Amino acid sequence: MFLALKELIHSKGRFIMIGLIIVLISWLVFILSGLGTGLSDLAAGTLKRAEANAVVFEEGADMSISKSMLSESISDDLLRQKGVSDTAPISTFSTSIRKSGTSEESGKKTDAILIGIEPGSFIEPTSTEGKNLTDDAADQVLVDSSLKNDGFAIGDTLALSGSTEKLTIGGFTDHQTLNHQPAIFVNLDQFRTIRYAAPGSDNGIEDIVNGILVQGKDVDLNELTKADEHIEAGSKKAAVNAVPGYSAENATITMMLWFLMIISAFILGVFFYVLTNQKTQQFGVLKAIGGSNGFIIRSVISQVFVLSLISVLIGIGLTYLTTLFLPEAMPFHLEVPMVMIYSIVLLLISLISSLFSVVKIAKIDPLTALGRVE
């Protein structure tokens, strides 16, 4: 540590270059990660955030909520299965909303997804502003706060295209989107009135819902399907992956992130190696006067660690600074656990990339200190 810090302070110039590269890499990694979370939130935020262990669908629906239809009464059978502690029905319907009083033709319309739930069930997010859903006020809804940017406020009455029903915004909640649309949580009964207004559109299913989320410590998916003949069950992850566009978006971002990390490992490795090579004579002297391999390697590694740590911290700072200037419409959500995970990965990468140098150091012959030219 002693040598490492003294050198960092004395030869700032040569380390600023490498530091800058690590800053830029980590900046890009954090921005990509924020974008990744933002996009996956947009696609499946509501499902991702639901504290569910499994989801039950109609058989043959491919784990997709929009394709599945079943009766809410299956909930009771599910609750009797091993390990199940709670259930929450969910129904979804993509629509467009406008402020009540504007006309269907000329009024400004906003796409949204109507999510029917039981008030108080575990899928209902807590409101960050205003009220949660209640059983009494059926027309009162809890909506995603991104709708604020479209000019909506608490107390606004909403008209839905193709429906005569009116809804009132009772509260806002954060990061609740599904199928790339802001969520509007509504009482399930009210949902059915809107969605299945046309006679027969519910296929004759009593108390129709699209899916049932299941909570429980060790829920067995096979056991779950025994509750009813015509259902299938999947993990929450499977349900999230089945959301249209989710897997494709996620895979793209993840691939970019890992490529970036691998490339940076090589770049940093080369830099550290060149730096070590330049100091062969110096390390030879240290060995000649009794410095052990361990002493020199520790000092090089701790130098890489300190340099990377400072750079990654600057990268984090820059990222948070950047978020202030990102356009509102850009799906960007930086999660603290993600920032921590990627910081650790970045630190590990620079430590691993300095291993080339370690091998090189171990091989330096202390005789080089005598400056013998063969």
Place this chain on the structure above:
Amino acid sequence: MTGIQLKNVTKRYQENEFETIALNDVSLTIEAGEFVAIIGPSGSGKSTFLSIAGALLQATEGEVFINEQNITHLNEKELSAVRLKQIGFILQTSNLIPYLTALDQLLVVKRMNGSVTKEDKIFATELLNDLGLEKKRNKFPNECSGGERQRIAIARAFMNDPAIILADEPTASLDTNRAHEVVKLMANEVKARQKAAVMVTHDERMLDYCDRVYRIEDGILKEETNLI
């Protein structure tokens, strides 16, 4: 107390079919407090001698004792410890660490051995003062003259309080006045601190400061009597 003892040391280098005998049956004993010079033409085996005496290189035959410890069969790690505790090296120029101040150059030796105590700092300062470097204590190598840098290297060699001091052409890059000054200071420290010291040199003007002079030629070491 014996500082360095070489018993019938031979060093052969094998290069393809050629074999070079760099040291040929060399025996030598240097007691604590003795300052010995080794001279000889280039390629005669001086550096090889110093490397073997300094635990940097293993002899092909014979035995080497440092401070009465037989180092002939030690492994690389043990040799490194011997260098740290028993040997002070004064190498040719540019062997200081560029980003350390004079004081830190000395303290790093202690760091290698664990930690730096208050006494270590006092000792380091005392050594620097002995060598006339009071004003250079907090200066970096590039802020010092060649002679000052070599004096720092001498101070560093004494820092671990070793049994022996080995110097490889310490005056190679210095003008006559500086060279005299540096070797005189080195001789003083060797006497004052009772070290067994060997200086390899090309420079015959420096021999006045030494107790004994050896000449090496084609790996054969002979004491020089008519010089002094």
